[in-house]
Amino acid sequence: MTFIEFLASNGGYVLAVFGAALAVFMSGTGSSRGCGIVGKTAAGLVTAEPEKFGRALILQLLPGTQGLYGFIIGFLIALKIPEGLTMSQGLYLLAAGLTVGVTGLTSSKSQGEVAAAGIQILAKNPEQSTKGIIFAAIVETYAILGFVASIIMLFVTYPEA
Amino acid sequence: MSVVKLDEFTLLTLDSYKEPLLKRLQEFEGVHFKNLQTGDLDGLKPDRALTDVSELEAEIAKIRFAINKIEPFVKKAAGFKAYMTAPPEMSFKELDDYAKNYDYESVCAALKRIDEEMKGVSAEINAISAENESLRIWRALDVSPEETDALQYVSCFYGVLGKAGAAPFIEAINEKFEASFYDVISAGPNETSVIFGVLKEQADDALRELKNAGFSKVTLDAPPVKRIEENEARLKALREESENLQGSVAAMAAEYHKLLMTLDSLATILERGKARENFLTTVNAVVIDGWAPSDSFGELEEATRKCCGDEYYMERREAEAETAPVKLKNSKMASAFEGITRMYALPKYGEIDPTPHLAPFYIAFFGIMVGDMGFGLLLLALSIFVKRAPGFSNGVKEFMNMMFYCAIAVTVAGALFGGFFGVTVFSPLRMDDGGFKPILDSRLDIQNMLVYSLAIGLAHIIYGLWLKGWSNLKDGKPLDALFDSGFWIICILSATVWLVGAVGVLPSGAAVAGKWAFIASAVGLALTQGRENATIVGKAAGGLFGVYGITGYLGDIVSYTRLVALMLSGAYIGMSFNMMAGLVAGEFSLGIGSIIRLLFAAVIAVLGQALNVGLSALGAYVHTCRLQYVEFFGKFYDGGGKPFTPFGAVSATVKIKK
Numbered sequence: 001m002t003f004i005e006f007l008a009s010n011g012g013y014v015l016a017v018f019g020a021a022l023a024v025f026m027s028g029t030g031s032s033r034g035c036g037i038v039g040k041t042a043a044g045l046v047t048a049e050p051e052k053f054g055r056a057l058i059l060q061l062l063p064g065t066q067g068l069y070g071f072i073i074g075f076l077i078a079l080k081i082p083e084g085l086t087m088s089q090g091l092y093l094l095a096a097g098l099t100v101g102v103t104g105l106t107s108s109k110s111q112g113e114v115a116a117a118g119i120q121i122l123a124k125n126p127e128q129s130t131k132g133i134i135f136a137a138i139v140e141t142y143a144i145l146g147f148v149a150s151i152i153m154l155f156v157t158y159p160e161a
Numbered sequence: 162m163s164v165v166k167l168d169e170f171t172l173l174t175l176d177s178y179k180e181p182l183l184k185r186l187q188e189f190e191g192v193h194f195k196n197l198q199t200g201d202l203d204g205l206k207p208d209r210a211l212t213d214v215s216e217l218e219a220e221i222a223k224i225r226f227a228i229n230k231i232e233p234f235v236k237k238a239a240g241f242k243a244y245m246t247a248p249p250e251m252s253f254k255e256l257d258d259y260a261k262n263y264d265y266e267s268v269c270a271a272l273k274r275i276d277e278e279m280k281g282v283s284a285e286i287n288a289i290s291a292e293n294e295s296l297r298i299w300r301a302l303d304v305s306p307e308e309t310d311a312l313q314y315v316s317c318f319y320g321v322l323g324k325a326g327a328a329p330f331i332e333a334i335n336e337k338f339e340a341s342f343y344d345v346i347s348a349g350p351n352e353t354s355v356i357f358g359v360l361k362e363q364a365d366d367a368l369r370e371l372k373n374a375g376f377s378k379v380t381l382d383a384p385p386v387k388r389i390e391e392n393e394a395r396l397k398a399l400r401e402e403s404e405n406l407q408g409s410v411a412a413m414a415a416e417y418h419k420l421l422m423t424l425d426s427l428a429t430i431l432e433r434g435k436a437r438e439n440f441l442t443t444v445n446a447v448v449i450d451g452w453a454p455s456d457s458f459g460e461l462e463e464a465t466r467k468c469c470g471d472e473y474y475m476e477r478r479e480a481e482a483e484t485a486p487v488k489l490k491n492s493k494m495a496s497a498f499e500g501i502t503r504m505y506a507l508p509k510y511g512e513i514d515p516t517p518h519l520a521p522f523y524i525a526f527f528g529i530m531v532g533d534m535g536f537g538l539l540l541l542a543l544s545i546f547v548k549r550a551p552g553f554s555n556g557v558k559e560f561m562n563m564m565f566y567c568a569i570a571v572t573v574a575g576a577l578f579g580g581f582f583g584v585t586v587f588s589p590l591r592m593d594d595g596g597f598k599p600i601l602d603s604r605l606d607i608q609n610m611l612v613y614s615l616a617i618g619l620a621h622i623i624y625g626l627w628l629k630g631w632s633n634l635k636d637g638k639p640l641d642a643l644f645d646s647g648f649w650i651i652c653i654l655s656a657t658v659w660l661v662g663a664v665g666v667l668p669s670g671a672a673v674a675g676k677w678a679f680i681a682s683a684v685g686l687a688l689t690q691g692r693e694n695a696t697i698v699g700k701a702a703g704g705l706f707g708v709y710g711i712t713g714y715l716g717d718i719v720s721y722t723r724l725v726a727l728m729l730s731g732a733y734i735g736m737s738f739n740m741m742a743g744l745v746a747g748e749f750s751l752g753i754g755s756i757i758r759l760l761f762a763a764v765i766a767v768l769g770q771a772l773n774v775g776l777s778a779l780g781a782y783v784h785t786c787r788l789q790y791v792e793f794f795g796k797f798y799d800g801g802g803k804p805f806t807p808f809g810a811v812s813a814t815v816k817i818k819k
Contacts, residue, residue, distance in 0.1 A: 065776060069730070072737040079740070131504070137783035141723065144780070148726045151733050155604050 012085030019090075019097030020077040023150070027070025027104025027143075034063025034112030041116040045123050052122055055129055059118050062136045063111040066104035069147040073100040076154050089159055096153040103146025111139040163514040165488040167452040167480040167805070169195070172465060174473035176447045179440075182468040183433050183808075188253040189464055190809035191457050193486050194439040195450040208440035208447060217431045221424065227269045228420050230276055234411040247551035248816045249422060256815055259426035268416045275406050282403045286396060293392050298347045298354040299385035306381045309358070316364040320376045322353040330355065333374040338367055354379075421814040428811040436808055452480055452805070454488060485510040487802035495520045497563040505790050506800030513632045515798050519789050520566075522621055526788055528570025529614075530727040530781035533735065535582035536774045537572030544568055567781075577601050578728065582770050583735020603732045610725045618721025618792070619657060622714065625796030626650050632797065644689040652682035653714055683708055717792045723784050731777035738769025 007014065042056035077093050085093070118132025174182070186192050198207040238246050251259070298321070309317035322330055327345050334343055334357070341359040355376070359367045368378065382388070441448040453461045458477065465473055487507045489499050495517040502508070502516045531537070547553050547561035579587040579599025588597035601610055630646025633639070655678035662672025690710075691703020746762035749755055794800075810817050 068734070068772070068776075072734055075737055075741065076733075133779075134783050134786060137779065138787065140780070141784070144723075144726050144730050148729045151729055152607060155733075156607055 011087040012090030013081060015087070015090030016077055016081050016085055016093040019094035020074040020081070021097075022094070022101045023070045023077065023097035024074035024101075025070075026098075026101030027108070028067045030105035030108030031064050031067030031070075034066070034108035034110075034115070035060055037109070037112035038063060038115045038119065041119040045119055049123070052126065055122055055126070056119060058133060059115045059122065059129075059136065062115050062133065062140065063108045065140060066108045066111075066143045069143060070100050070104045073097060073147065073150045073154070076151075080154070092153065092159060096150045099153065100143075100146045100150040103143050107139055107143040107146075111136050111143075114139055163490070163517075164508055164510060164512065164802075165490045165805075166455045167193075167485050167488070167510070168455045168458050168477050169452050169480045169485065170450070170458075170461070170478075171476045172449040172473060173446060173475075174449075174465070174469045176442060176445050178469040178472070179437075179447050180433075182465065183436055184257065185464040185468055186461070187429070187433055187436075187809055189460055190807045191453050192461060192808050193452045193805050194436060194808055195452070195484070196439045197441045197448060197450050198438065202441060205441035205443060205448060208437045208442045214431060214434040217427055217434065221427050221431065223269045223273075224265060224420055224424050224427070227265075227272045228417065228424070230272050230410060231414055231417045231420070234407075234414045235417045236414070244547075244550045244552035248814060249418070250816045250818050251422075252818045253810055256422075256426050256429060256810055256812065256817065260423045260430070263419055263423055265420060265423045268413065268420065272410065272413065275410055279403060279406050282399050282406065286399050286403070289392050289396055289399070293389055293396075296385045296389050296392075298349065298352055299381065300389065301346050302354075302356065302381075302385055304356075305384040307384075309356075312358075314361055315358045316361050317356065317358045318364075318368065318376075318378055319354070319356055319381050320371075320378045322355060322375050323377075324351055325375045327353050327355065329374045330371060330376055333370055337370060338363060341367070418814075425810075425812040425815045428813075432808070432811045451808075452485055480510060482509065482511040486805040488805035489514055489516060491516050494566060497559065497566060498523055500559055500563065501786060501789065502800075503804075504786070505794060505798075507802040507804055508798070508800055509802040512799065512802070513628060513797070515628075515794065518624070518628060519793065522624075522793070523563075523785055523789060524566050524570045525617075526724060526785040527567040527781045528572075528574040529724045530784060531567075531571040531731060531774075531777045532574040532578045532728040533580040533582065533731060533774075533777070534572050534575030534587070535580070535770070536731075536777060537568050537570075537575050539774060540564055540568035540571060540778065574728075578603060578732065580732055580735065582766075583732065583737075583739045583773070603729055607725065607729070610728075611722055614721045614724040615718055617724065618718040618788075619653065621721070621788070621793055622717055622796060623650055623653065625793045626653075629797035644685075644692070648682050648685045648689065649714075651678060652686060652711065655679040655682060656711070683711075686710075717795075720792055721788065723788070727777070727780050727784055730780070731773060734773045734776070735770060738773065739766060741769070742766035 038060040042060050045056055046053050073096065077097055080089075080093060115132070115136040118129065118136055121132040122129040237243065299319075302319075306319070327348060331343070334341055338359050340363075341357065343355055343357045346354040346356060357367075357371070357376070368376075439449070439451075462475065465475060487510050489496070489502070489507070491499060491514070498520040499516050501519060501523060502514070508514050528537075531540075544561040544565040548558060548565065553561075575581065576587055577600050579585045579602070581587070585599060588599050590598050590600060592598050598605060626646045626649050630642040630650075633642035633646065655675045658667065658675030659672055659679055660675075661667055662669065662675055687704040687708050689704065690707020691700040691705075694700050694703045742762040742765040745765060746759050747755070749759065
């Protein structure tokens, strides 16, 4: 069996596996970067004011949700793999994985930067720190949209064989 | 149900009545002072806070110090119990007199004394420990310095050698001072202690030579072993003393709460002193200006009469919109949402209070976005607990009061979507294939839900435009109401009818009517939106730009699809965690392996749903706020009022009984 033959007969699987992997991997990469950005700033604040740990942690967790979205889409794609996939279904699943993956990858970093700025609010004007959370959560909208688009691809418009 | 009507007053009275009057007003807690010391003083002098303000501040600092010292020894209720403990309650008068009646000064002085003793003890402990550390290398010395000093022909030196060790030192002795002796007491990697004896006439020479070999002389007063033992005995005594001192601080732990209450008491008195920084004085008289709610103004007048007899003059007038502070008053339900208005900006005095208008939408939006019966019941239970538990702060209680109404909506919306912690349990509708589905299924009805969300958005935005028109009408500007609200409402509604009609849902006549109504309102907008510009060209350009604003409305309405997006993300995250738990659990049997798997599955489901409810609630909170602030407030609301902060008691610990 040549490589091309392998691809032709198993293309649906290959693409779907890549879709699942990319969904988890890209959004996970984004989230770890976002959480890292906030974590660095938060650690600086907690050195001086350890009692603000709880609220700083919430800010650090915000860019972490993209990783969760990607993981869930990856999981849902993986559930489809044993069903037996055509090439076009595989492509569809790859696209579903990329949608949440790319939005997660890009939005997490931006959200991390906003949340890190929110740490400054927490440091200087702690009564207003809820507003920092809101600013950061606004960025998340686009990750949610990516996630929901992937969900729709998987459950509503998925091409049954 | 709106911004509370205030009256402004100017009070002129004798300076000697000021203190009792202020005390009474502080108890009344319904007056917001105006700062008269800025701007033109009309030849009057600013009333200075009394010297006792700085004294009070010093007292407060003393108490803070004492509280910090006692705090580590106070057993505090933790977790659940802390929330169930009610704060101490007292009347204003009790709080005001508390500091006077409690001998906090002796407590503070005692703590200060103990603290100083402790500092002394720990300094001594450090010094003695350091000495013992340096004596450690002499422990093996078996002669006493007294004995060696008494020798007739020989000088004895004790000394330390550095890292180079004993070798160069021994070499120097062997080369030049044959009539001598040395002994290495202890040899370590960094320090070597030695004793060295030489004939008295050679002593100076020897010292000079040996210094070059790394020897530095040490003076020992007593036999080191003895000294170390003495030191250790002393250390033991000191440690005991330190423990005793800590014990005497711990014995004062009962004073902790009293000190906290004293802090409140002094802060309240300090507040009274600082209030003077708003007033003007002559030699004997004082001028006070401020605002009080119109419906409790009588109480202010009565308080003044009681304190000043008839030796006062008070002028009452209507508050001016530009300067008056803002106090909100709403129904029990709407007032729970005042925090949302406040977070954006308070209305200006005289402006419409958006709180009662945003509340029903807020509840509905939050409900749809979370949309799960299980989450709703959980949030409901949490909000009822927080509302009932006495240990939460007012801010948290207010937030949870809002959450109470939202949680009911979450449960209702959950029934609509059929979900209970991500499991579809309520499916009343029969489908064609004989199965059942929820009223709005999160897989089959997404398109319908998107359309409904747009319709909700349309209603919200039109309501916002209507509010703007209504407040313009109230201000006597009917034309503005027609141009800026009426035209837009007609424009948006007719465009909707036209579009929906074009799809073929409505009779064809409706689409045609919608089309012409849309064109007419667009022309109306083009003619009126630039009316504030001076030139004809400006008016035309402004009008066209106004019509271009339609695209903004389009964006606004599409923004409401986030209602569906958030609901779906919560539903599918919940479903996925349940699926994962199901995969882990596998087929159930009575074997031990199956039970362990089941336990793991339960942990996954519980943690997953906990994460999901947190995420959903946070997302719903943020996005509901956004829809209110951007899409809704943008249509009619400016805000920018400053809050009415009544002069009253300052209490962090005590709850004031009314």
